[in-house]
Amino acid sequence: MWSTLIQTLSSSPGISWDALEDFRFTSVTDLQENDYLNCCKLIFIKLDQPSTLVEGHRALLEDIILKKKINLLPIICNQLISCDESHRRDELCHLLNQFIFRKKHLVQTFLQIVEKGTSSAGFSKLVDDDMIRCIINVPSYVANKMQLKTPQSFIPVNYFAKLCSIIFVVFCKIHKRIQKEKDCRVDFFCNLIGKIASSGYSDIVWKQFTSLVLNNCANDFIWRRIGHKLIISQSDRNVEGIIRHILMFASDPNQAQWILKDAPLQSAKINYLFTEKFILGNHYENKSFIINLIGYLANISTDLFIKTLDNLLSAWSNGSAVKHRSFEQQFYICCGLAISAKYLRPKDLPKQTMNKFLNCVIHATEIYLLSVLPEIRFTGLYVSKLFLSILKSEGPQFEVNIEKLPEVITLMELYGTEPHTIDTDKTMKNEDIDISMSKLSTKSITDDEEEDEEDDEDDLTPYDLSNDIPVDKTKKPIYVVDCISGLRDVENCDWNQICLKSTMEIIDKNASMIEDYAEDFAISLLNLQDTFETPDFVTLRRDALVKLLTVSPITVATYLTGQFYDNNLDIERRLLILETLAMASQKICKFSCEEDSKMNDDTQLITKVIPNDIVIAEAKWKTVVEDRIMSKTKIISKPRTKNTYVNKFIQFSGHFFFPLMKHHDSPNITFNLVGEDYYLLGRLLYTLGIILESSSQAPITRRMGKSLIEFLWAFRYHVESFVRQAIIFCLCMIFISVPRTYLLEYMQNDLIEFKKWLIDVTEKDSDKDCIERSLNALFLLKQLVDSEA
Numbered sequence: 001m002w003s004t005l006i007q008t009l010s011s012s013p014g015i016s017w018d019a020l021e022d023f024r025f026t027s028v029t030d031l032q033e034n035d036y037l038n039c040c041k042l043i044f045i046k047l048d049q050p051s052t053l054v055e056g057h058r059a060l061l062e063d064i065i066l067k068k069k070i071n072l073l074p075i076i077c078n079q080l081i082s083c084d085e086s087h088r089r090d091e092l093c094h095l096l097n098q099f100i101f102r103k104k105h106l107v108q109t110f111l112q113i114v115e116k117g118t119s120s121a122g123f124s125k126l127v128d129d130d131m132i133r134c135i136i137n138v139p140s141y142v143a144n145k146m147q148l149k150t151p152q153s154f155i156p157v158n159y160f161a162k163l164c165s166i167i168f169v170v171f172c173k174i175h176k177r178i179q180k181e182k183d184c185r186v187d188f189f190c191n192l193i194g195k196i197a198s199s200g201y202s203d204i205v206w207k208q209f210t211s212l213v214l215n216n217c218a219n220d221f222i223w224r225r226i227g228h229k230l231i232i233s234q235s236d237r238n239v240e241g242i243i244r245h246i247l248m249f250a251s252d253p254n255q256a257q258w259i260l261k262d263a264p265l266q267s268a269k270i271n272y273l274f275t276e277k278f279i280l281g282n283h284y285e286n287k288s289f290i291i292n293l294i295g296y297l298a299n300i301s302t303d304l305f306i307k308t309l310d311n312l313l314s315a316w317s318n319g320s321a322v323k324h325r326s327f328e329q330q331f332y333i334c335c336g337l338a339i340s341a342k343y344l345r346p347k348d349l350p351k352q353t354m355n356k357f358l359n360c361v362i363h364a365t366e367i368y369l370l371s372v373l374p375e376i377r378f379t380g381l382y383v384s385k386l387f388l389s390i391l392k393s394e395g396p397q398f399e400v401n402i403e404k405l406p407e408v409i410t411l412m413e414l415y416g417t418e419p420h421t422i423d424t425d426k427t428m429k430n431e432d433i434d435i436s437m438s439k440l441s442t443k444s445i446t447d448d449e450e451e452d453e454e455d456d457e458d459d460l461t462p463y464d465l466s467n468d469i470p471v472d473k474t475k476k477p478i479y480v481v482d483c484i485s486g487l488r489d490v491e492n493c494d495w496n497q498i499c500l501k502s503t504m505e506i507i508d509k510n511a512s513m514i515e516d517y518a519e520d521f522a523i524s525l526l527n528l529q530d531t532f533e534t535p536d537f538v539t540l541r542r543d544a545l546v547k548l549l550t551v552s553p554i555t556v557a558t559y560l561t562g563q564f565y566d567n568n569l570d571i572e573r574r575l576l577i578l579e580t581l582a583m584a585s586q587k588i589c590k591f592s593c594e595e596d597s598k599m600n601d602d603t604q605l606i607t608k609v610i611p612n613d614i615v616i617a618e619a620k621w622k623t624v625v626e627d628r629i630m631s632k633t634k635i636i637s638k639p640r641t642k643n644t645y646v647n648k649f650i651q652f653s654g655h656f657f658f659p660l661m662k663h664h665d666s667p668n669i670t671f672n673l674v675g676e677d678y679y680l681l682g683r684l685l686y687t688l689g690i691i692l693e694s695s696s697q698a699p700i701t702r703r704m705g706k707s708l709i710e711f712l713w714a715f716r717y718h719v720e721s722f723v724r725q726a727i728i729f730c731l732c733m734i735f736i737s738v739p740r741t742y743l744l745e746y747m748q749n750d751l752i753e754f755k756k757w758l759i760d761v762t763e764k765d766s767d768k769d770c771i772e773r774s775l776n777a778l779f780l781l782k783q784l785v786d787s788e789a
Contacts, residue, residue, distance in 0.1 A: 002028070002035035009042040020060055028067045030116075040065060040072055044079040044095075047088040058091075062098050068109045073099060074134045077141050089145055096142065101153055101162065110170045114177070114184045132192050135163070136199055160201045164208035167193060171213065171226060178222050186226065187233045194238030202241035210245060217258040227259035236269040243273060248286055253295030262300050275308045280315050283332035287414065290336050298343035306353065309340045313357055316383065317364035324478070327375055331407055334379045338411040341386045346393070354391060361387045365398070378402050382411050476502045480510050480517045487524040493532040500534060503544040511551050518552035522559050526573060542580060549584035553652040557581065561659035567670045574671075574680060578687040581656050585694040588649040653695040657704055660688060661711050678720040685712070685726035689733035696737040702746075705738035709750045716757050721767035728758070728773040735780045740787060755781060 008019045020043075028036045043064065065072060076099060080092040100106050142154040152158060167189050177184045197205045213230065216223040234242065243260070250256040264271040278293055298305045315321060316333050346354065361384055368380030381400050388398040402408060477483040477499050483506045486492075486499030503525070507514055514521070525545050530537040549556045560577045563569055664673060664684075673681040688708055695701050712727050731754060735743070743751060758781075761774040 002026075002032050002039055005039050006035060006042065009039060009046075015043060015046045017057055017060065020064055024060060024063050028069060033069060033071065036067065036069065037071060037075060041075060041079070044076070044088075044092060047091045058094075061091075061095065062102070065095055065099060066102065066105050068105065068112050070109050070113060070131065073138075074131065077134055077138065080145055081141055083145070093142060093146055093151065096138070097151060097153055100138070104169075106166050107169050107173075110166070110189070111173055113188055114170065114174060114186075128188070129191075132188070132195050135192060136195050156201070157204065160196055160204050161208050164193070164196065164205055168209050168212050171209075175216075175220075175222055175226060178226070186229050190230045190233035191235065191238070193230065194234040194242060197241035198238040202245055205242065206245035206249065210242060211249065214246065214250065214255065214259055217255075224258050224261075228261045228263070231260060231263050231270075232266055236267075239267070239269060240273055240277075243270065244278075244289075247278070247292045247296070248284065248289045250288070250292050253292045253299055256292045256296045257299055260296065260300075264297070264304055265301060271304070275304060276311060279308060279312055279333070279336055283326075283329045285328075287335060287410075290332065291339055291414070294336060294339040294343065298340075302348050305340070305343065306349065309337075309344065310353070310356070312336050312340065313360040313364075313387075316380070317360040317367065319363075319367045322367060322371070322376065322380075327373075330376060331379060334383050334407075334411060335414055337383045338386065338414045341383075341390055342415055344390055346391060357387070358391050361391065369400075374403065375405060375407055378405055379407050379411060382408050386415060477506060480506060480514065480521070484517060484520050484524050487528055490531055497532060497534045500528070500537070500540050500544070503540070504547045507544070507547050507551055514548070515552050515555060518548060518555040519559050521548055522556045526560070526563065526576070542576060542583070545576070545580040546583045546587060549580060550588050553584070553588065553649075554655050557584075557652065557655040558659070561656070564660060565663040565666065565669050567668070571671070571677065571680060575683055578660075578683050581660075582687045582690040585649055585653070585656055585691045588652065589647055589694040647695070647698065649694050650698040650700065653691060653698070653700055653704070657688065657691045657695075658707065660684060661707060664711075674715070674718070678718065678723055681715065681718075682720070682722040682726040685715075685723070685730050689726075689730040692730075692737050693733045697739060701738045702742045705734045705743070706747060706750075709734060709747065709754070713753075716754075721765075721770055724761070724765070724767070724770050725773060728761075728770065728777050731758070731777050732773075732780055735777070735784055740784055743784065751781065 002023070005019055005023055008016050043061070065076075073096075076092060076096050080089065080096065083089045083092065098105070139154050139156045139159045143150050146154075153162070170189060174184050174186060174189075193205060193209060196202075210230075213223065213227050217227055231239065231242065243263075246256055246259060264274045274293065274297060279290070284290065294305075294308070297308055312333055316330075316337060322330065349357070364380060365384040365388075368377050368384060371377040371380065382402050385398050385400060385402070477486055483499050483503060486495050487503070489496050489499075503521075507521075522545065525541055525548070528541055534540070545556075545560075549560075560581060564574055564577050663669060671677045671680065673684070688711070692701060692704050692708060695704065708730055712730055715723055716727055718724055718727075738747075755778070758774045758778050762771050762778070765771055765774070
């Protein structure tokens with residue numbers, strides 16, 4: 001029958017309204033559905049014809065499409081998506097509006113699914129995931145095409161509110177069919193509700209659907225069966241939004257149990273939500289949520305309740321987590337424990353579990369006793385006291401003074417009052433808090449008053465507060481990102497200064513993750529200006545950069561050496577880079593268990609070495625002499641061996657050393673090393689010598705020594721004595737750091753040339769320091785040659 005209409009529509013240029021009139025009241029059987037859908041497609045394609053504006057044609061068109069066939073919905077949506085701005089688009093939007101919202105058409109269409117969904121005949125595969133996806137996306141389809149002309153009924157809030165109301169009507173019909181012992185399909189609508197909730201409209205689902213189902217469960221076990229089916233039919237992705245609102249707004253745990261029954265025992269996902277995510281991954285201000293959750297678990301399964309309590313205690317007693325967890329989350333966990341204590345019966349706990357819980361509580365008590373934050377300290381101690389009194393009822397009890405903060409009072413209310421009697425929708429008034437505090441702490445207040453009466457303040461001598469140091473109320477940064485942000489804050493003086501002073505502590509505590517932020521940290525420190533005249537600013541900034549270099553050597557050294565020849569940097573920052581690299585190389589080199597206690601002395605030594613380079617050379621030469629003496633001395637008793645340590649700097653030395661010599665002769669640099677900026681050149685040479693000495697006798701020193709001696713050759717006749725002293729220092733470092741075999745075999749010509757230069761310095765130089773240092777260098781060279789003779 002409908003195939004005849006297809007032929008008529010296909011052969012006519014427009015819509016044959018007379019032919020449509022013949023089918024106005026014709027029903028569509030399951031066997032005729034495909035032909036009917038094809039007819040509708042042809043009609044939709046020709047909707048842009050002016051004939052649709054004729055009076056009566058729109059009503060006829062509405063009657064044709066309102067045949068209670070859900071598979072028509074995707075066809076209308078696809079046609080709407082494919083059309084541009086036109087009369088056809090407006091008509092399709094109108095027909096879609098009629099299909100969904102006209103009278104009870106969608107209810108009756110859904111009832112077709114309820115009645116026929118259990119049979120395989122006459123039902124398309126689209127009435128599943130694809131159909132649900134289409135229903136959910138209708139507001140998006142309409143908004144994309146209609147834009148500012150989108151009808152109010154397709155605004156998402158209005159659309160999903162209406163859709164949930166329609167689904168509830170369908171559920172009422174399902175309830176009647178079950179009463180009559182008729183088969184019906186429920187899973188399609190359960191999945192549809194779940195998809196709406198997971199799409200961000202769980203509040204609407206609760207108001208327009210779930211709350212109504214829950215209310216009907218009070219005295220009707222069929223509704224409870226339907227509600228439970230709603231929960232267990234959900235996919236893992238969709239179930240969370242529905243359960244969350246049930247726990248949030250149920251009047252008590254028993255009401256939640258009407259619809260949830262034993263769902264956590266049937267679904268691993270629901271089990272995970274109840275025992276982990278809802279208690280550890282989220283927190284809710286509405287106390288009904290945690291009250292209903294704990295009470296529900298305690299009612300349905302002792303094992304699940306103990307598992308949840310175990311998770312709560314483990315999280316609550318984790319000292320590291322306490323430091324980084326927000327107070328809201330911490331207080332939420334305390335609330336869960338206070339409620340759990342009310343349901344906990346020690347006789348239900350195995351002995352092993354009892355001991356585990358007791359150890360957790362004792363460990364947590366130590367943590368909270370050390371906490372400096374009153375809210376965390378007193379809420380934690382209250383929970384400790386609560387569980388110790390339950391788990392260890394015999395013997396002396398744990399006693400501690402707990403300040404009656406509002407949070408502590410809330411915990412007392414949760415533990416001492418039945419869950420359903422607590423009004424969680426209203427905020428406790430100040431008067432109520434005062435009354436609760438007076439009732440709960442009558443004894444302690446009385447004791448305090450007695451002590452106050454015994455004290456006579458007039459007899460006390462006033463304490464001299466003239467030399468008191470004001471307390472810094474600015475909290476230290478805890479995270480790396482906060483510290484970096486504080487260093488860049490040029491408006492908040494206190495915060496900027498405290499971040500600078502806390503930098504080394506932050507780097508130490510976050511050493512494992514500092515690599516990800518190392519370059520940003522270095523940028524902030526290098527470009528930091530003393531805007532607020534911070535005491536010891538230069539030392540604090542330098543030490544912070546040194547600490548950063550020791551923790552992340554490659555990243556920070558690459559950045560600093562790259563910045564040394566940058567045109568936008570001033571001389572002060574270039575000198576900071578050199579000093580930082582020198583100090584860090586020594587610190588990394590000396591880092592071992594044996595040398596760790598000498599770190600501060602080494603740092604002070606380095607700052608003196610830069611202007612007095614021969615100290616290192618003499619110290620190294622003494623070591624060489626002592627080694628030769630020991631090798632030729634007969635030792636009767638075996639001396640105690642010294643603890644050796646691995647020079648960790650060797651693997652990083654190339655990143656510190658070679659980039660500093662790379663661009664010294666570039667025409668693009670804005671400073672003159674050979675001329676007026678000779679001091680910078682001298683400091684550069686000192687730094688290169690110290691870095692080389694920090695890698696002493698390592699294989700890489702061969703290449704480093706060869707490069708450095710070639711670098712020195714260009715500056716050997718510099719007019720400034722400071723530069724010549726630095727060159728002599730570098731030569732000393734080459735003599736004591738590069739393996740002597742390599743020096744004598746592969747660098748023999750370089751040594752001969754610099755020996756001549758050193759002799760010239762001793763004979764012709766006017767600077768006494770240069771003469772003295774060149775004599776020491778010649779002595780080192782002579783000893784080096786004699787050792788191979």
